Amino acid sequence: LAAFLPWCGPDFRESALLSTCNRFEVYGVPVGAARDACALMVGRLADVGGLTREELEPHIYQKEDREAVEHLLRVACGLDSQLLGETQILGQVSQSLAAARASGTTGPQLTYLFSRAAHAGKRARSETEISRGATSIGHAAVTLLEKELGDLSARTVLVVGAGEIAELAVRALCEHAASEVWCINRSMPAAQALAVRNGCRARPWAELPQALASVDAVISATGAPHAVIYAEDVEPVLERRQGLPLVLMDIAVPRDVDLAVGALPGVVLHDIDKLEATLDRNLRRRWASVPRVEDIISTETEVVMDWLHGRDAKQLVAELRERARSVADAELGGALRKLNGLDEDAQEIVARMANRIVGKLLHQPTKRLKSRASSEDFATYCDAVVDLFGLTGEPLHKPEGLTEAGGGG
Known part of the structure; x- marks a missing residue:
């Protein structure tokens, strides 16, 4: 580029x-x-x-x-x-x-x-x-998690899965400055790759029970065709949590977390239906x-x-005045040579008269040109001035002269 x-x-x-x-x-x-x-x-x-x-x-x-x-x-x-x-x-x-x-x-x-x-x-x-x-599932899950737990800077969050949605959740957690983000997946290489890309820690699938006992929250986003977290997985670890609530965000389709998990004491379960309702409201806003x-x-x-037109007007006015001054100076020089014998005071009077004539002749055209700077026919005025006075500036056609080309996918 x-x-x-x-x-x-x-x-x-x-x-x-x-x-x-x-x-x-x-x-x-x-x-x-x-x-x-x-x-x-x-x-x-x-x-x-x-x-x-x-x-x-x-x-x-x-x-x-x-x-x-x-x-x-x-x-x-x-x-x-x-x-x-x-x-x-x-x-x-x-x-x-x-x-x-x-x-x-x-x-x-x-x-x-x-x-x-x-x-x-x-x-x-x-x-x-x-x-x-939030307008993405991953960001919506993290936003809702922040409402449940408050500041995430002292929280540890487990992300289950290693696909696109899981990665969006990991990135959102990093943006919200979560203290620790753990990645777990049935494929350890996939979990490690996700962790490396985002500066997190990967855990093997066999350590899921230990992770559930330690983290403050879970965001689950696998592509599995069935639930991967059941009540029998969660219930045994609740005692080890010593009454600390476990917040689970299930953003997978189909569900990753069995609905029975939400009935367990000390568990707060949010599913994708709630998050999608939030996303719909946000998008409508x-x-x-x-x-x-x-x-x-x-x-x-x-x-x-207005700025672009004004800039063009100033440039054209400056060139117009410069052209008029050069013509006046040339004519003044020729006149003074013919009027041989004029003293310096008389020459100064003649010079000032020539300058005043130029100024008065250009005053109205200059005023009109500047006043038309923001009008639709400004280019026509500019082109006419360039043509009538033989200026060197290119006709503007499109006064501001900007162009853009691009492609998207």
């Missing part, structure tokens, strides 16, 4: 990559027309992936200008994620900007855009419930927040567009 950014080279003033588990996006400020730049991006993405353009194009989406700005803001706010409102993307947006800075490929426009996107993402999460509440998040995105998009 790092090798891709320098390839943008002279064709892009600025460029940045955003790469996550399900997206690879390239943001750029092109030198020429945006559509030509998008075609160039697709060609280079194909080269990086060892594909032909024809193979890659069906998987590519392209956005320009306002659409590119709005898209990045939606991504940062979690509306374009596989899991609505997930928080990891916000850090990835910031990391993308940092990587572009380190590669020397970013500039004022992308720096402002990505910084504003991160700001929008923070607003969405602080002002709405778009990221509130998140979806209910989407309109408010979209309002934030709309507001922040306007802020970005």
